[in-house]
Amino acid sequence: MAISPPAPLAGAPLSDRLAATQSSPVRELLQIAMRPEIISLAGGLPAPDTFDVPGLRAAFDEVLAGPDAIRALQYSTTEGDPALRDRLAAFMAKRGLEVAGDDLLITTGSQQALGLIASALLNQGDVVxxxxxxxxxxxxAFQLxxxxxxxxxxxxxxxxxxALLEIARREGAKVAYLIPTFQNPTGRTMPHERRAAIAEAAAQAGLWLVEDDPYSALRLEGEDADLLAAYAPERTIVIQTLSKVLSPGLRIGYVRAPQALRGPLAVAKQAADLHTSTIAQLAAERWLATHDLSDHIAALAAHYRPRRDALLDGLREHLPAGTKLTEPEGGLFIWVELPEGHDAEAILPRALDRGVAFVPGKYFYAGEAPRGTLRVSFATATPEELREGAARLGAACAG
Known part of the structure; x- marks a missing residue:
């Protein structure tokens, strides 16, 4: 399945930045996967049946029926609602890092944080x-x-x-972007020793570290890992989000930054959209005030664990001999490396014809990509559908 950049409108040429930015293959695959006959292993959307619709409805009702109603409908501060920031800081601090509400900036989803970091720290042509x-x-985001x-x-x-240290020095890089826990797309997690070594290499290279951490709360087994930022708090920006644990529709992300970067990031945020939705922030704070987030997360783990296990079992049974799979302790993804001679992009049309969707691995690489890699997600299908999807994928691999 070839993915093409959006076509420019006649008489209205696009900027060079946008013309060079590839459309998301996941977005296009999800449109195909909406067909009822398709079992989607493509997207990383959280399961809709985990959304607390009654609780969020009550939170919005409380905001709009109470003394904060006018404030909820008005402009707000760029940094975000103080009460929400305090609650999110307390949650982030459970991962080995001292965090206060004033350390955080609320963003419109964690995706916006990437653009703000690029605007505040980097110049055109810089290396990430x-x-x-x-x-x-x-x-x-980096292309744009x-x-x-x-x-x-x-x-x-x-x-x-x-290699991080050597390449950083060779390229004159300022920033390294990392997903240490339940990485997207591989599902892998950096152990303690690797986190400490990365922090030391970053210090030697003078790098800012950007720790994208959307999945660590979705632990399905094992012990929680400290944030990478716990090893290098003075040089690490942490991005977290409520999208995977509460609702992506709220568009609530948040960034913890070293003191030297808080002001610049706030200026970048101000220029981007002034502030994140006031009413969404206040409703999120009310939900967090009236619910135990740890209990909610435990329920998410109970929901996703059998789905992960079903997909792993199905992949082991049906994919070609010699296939390598990651076995993530959490998150939403499994990474597949097919044996020599298999091309995931060539397999995709056959898979869609058989009623299953996945994402070829090539889209996740900054450089040359192995042909036999692909990402699958166990987030939204039932265990039965996941086992059937693995069987269909196996048939597509066989030709």
Whole structure:
């Protein structure tokens, strides 16, 4: 399935930045996957049946029926609602990092944070170091900002620290963008030793670290890991979000930044959209005030765990001999490396014909991509559908 950049309107040429920015293949695949006969393993959307519709309705009602109704409908401060920031800081601080509400900036989803960081820290043509592979929408954000993403060789535990240091010095990089816990797309998690080594390499190279952390709350087994920022608090920006644990429609992300960067990021946010929706912030704060987020997250784990297990079992049974799979302890994704001779992009049309969708791995690489890689998600289908989807995928691989 070939993905093409959007066509310019006649007489209205696009900017060079937008013309060079590839449309998201996941977005296009999700449109195909909406067909009722398709089992979608493509998207990373949280399962709709995990949304607390009654609780969020009550939170919005409380805001609009109470003394904060007028404030909820008015402009607000760029940094975000203080009460919400305090609650989110308390949640982030459970991962080994001292965080106060004043350390946070509320963003319109965590995706906006990437654009703000690019605006505040980087100039046109600057290099951003990324994992190999990495989150495809981050690559989009860096393309749109006229940045150059350079991949750091990675293994099962994340990017190689020695390579990070060498490439950072060679390229004059200022920033490294990393997803240490339940990485998208691979699902892998950096162990303690790798996090410490990355922090040391960043210090030697003078790098800012951007720790994208949307999935760590979705732990399905094992012990929680400290944030990478706990190893390098003075040089690490942490991005978290309520999208995966509460609702993506709220568009509530938040950024913890070292003190030197809080002002510049707030200026970038002010220029981008003034502030994130006031009513959404106040409703999110009311929901957090009246619900135990830890209990809610435990229920999410109980929902996703059997789905992960069903998809892993199905993939092991039906994919070709010699296939390698990640076995994530959390998050929403499994990474597949097919044996030599298989091309995921060539397999995709056959898979769609058989009623299953996935994302070819090539879209997650900043450089040259192996042909036999692909990402699958267990987020939105039932265990039965996931087992059937794995069987259909196996048939597509066989030709």
């Amino acid at each position: 170091l990324v994992e190999d592979p990495t989150y495809l929408a981050a690559l989009q 900002a006229d940045l150059r993403a350079v991949a750091v060789p990675s293994d099962d535990f994340g990017p190689d620290p020695d």
